[in-house]
Amino acid sequence: MDQKLMREFVEKKLKRGGYTNIAAANFPCGVWIKEDTKLYAVCLFDDPNKLAADPWRIDRVVDYAAQKVREQKQLECQFLALVLSDDFSISKQLVTGFYPRWFIDDTGQPVIFDGQPSEFCDLYATLIRKERFLDRFNGKRIAINRVPEVTLMLVILNILIQCIVAVGEIGGKESALMNMMVLQIGEFVQKPEGWRLVTSVFLHFGWDHLFNNMLVLLYLGALAERCLGKWRFLGVYLISGIGANAASVWWYVHQGDLLVATAGASGAIFGIAGLLLCIVLLSKGHFEEITLRQLIFMMFFTLYHGFAESGVNNCAHIVGAIIGFVCGIIIFCQMKKNRAEGR
Known part of the structure; x- marks a missing residue:
């Protein structure tokens, strides 16, 4: 599945779930936060091949994001890494780390391995809603x-x-x-x-x-x-x-x-x-x-x-x-x- 379309698809779902992107354009990942009973942050990664070459990059980037979020919000925050990956073998390589992580497969659905949290501020329910990897057209026109x-x-x-x-x-x-x-x-x-x-x-x-x-x-x-x-x-x-x-x-x-x-x-x-x-x-x-x-x-x-x-x-x-x-x-x-x- 095209990575750009996949990212747009997931970002729309995050927006609908009440998350807001606070990362600058040059930041190494998207950082989506949501304030509920406490602060939650999702770090969105979309280059699984690059991550596979350096599996600990996820933890380093999330650490950096955590520092920036705490500087902005002055609040403790819970973090989750969300990795877009259409290759199951790569996802298995990346599952180990300090921060919890989920994966999004090529159908746009979440993949959660054993040992990872099964919920994160209602994010799972947001991701599995009955939607398909498809942008709606403007009326009857196909641009x-x-x-x-x-x-x-x-x-x-x-x-x-x-x-x-x-x-x-x-x-x-x-x-x-x-x-x-x-x-x-x-x-x-x-x-x-x-x-x-x-x-x-x-x-x-x-x-x-x-x-x-x-x-x-x-x-x-x-x-x-x-x-x-x-x-x-x-x-x-x-x-x-x-x-x-x-x-x-x-x-x-x-x-x-x-x-x-x-x-x-x-x-x-x-x-x-x-x-x-x-x-x-x-x-x-x-x-x-x-x-x-x-x-x-x-x-x-x-x-x-x-x-x-x-x-x-x-x-x-x-x-x-x-x-x-x-x-x-x-x-x-x-x-x-x-x-x-x-x-």
Whole structure:
């Protein structure tokens, strides 16, 4: 998970929990204080690799922060180190020290090892609130500078490929890139060129086909990537797209439609929709601005439109959604296992 986004996510939670940041911009960590029956301070660290190289740095920095807080507040203060770390092995290396410490994993949830305090001025309850690693959008608009980077790169790559194909078709010619990337069922059966299962995910039959897919990808991809991180998101996207294409080959061969050529990102996008459907169900029917009813309606409408028209690869849509949903279950179980082992 992106460290900058993770830090912003945790800082928002600290603010909501009544903590105030008093550290200067050049201070080696964030220092968040809260006055209750006594003074509490959370020292926020966001560079686990640097800390792993010098495990006692946490104690030295917290000592320095304690001195500054006491100079400002003239009060005794209880301290907790909060370390952002998406690497469980690094977290285990850093668990030993004079000051108590918690860790925040790549899902934005607290990890508390044995021997560490289980509570710190209601901080645990603040951190585990039912929120996801996702910045809300302004109304219906998606600002370009807030779109996760992998989603944006996928959109740019698809547009770039379509531009090259369009240039190659000037004068009524066949595009060499189109011929190289498209998944033609009969030719694939005779000569299984495995890369076509991948390349056809990034190829589209015209600008309308591209525009419709990219619009949905920009919206659903942004939600999924912010929730799961760029590598998990990209993994689900590619696995869904490749799996949907492989299933399409089997389906069209089974139907005897060997002359069919298929391309497009819709199988991969349906994989992301299936992933989000899993997340919405696990979030008890609502995830940020998406509800279970909205997501099911969108998927149903797209499938209905596909069945109502000819030339639509409905097999890729259905299989992509199933793959994405299964990936969502696997990712959820893995995250749950990681949190359990971390405590």
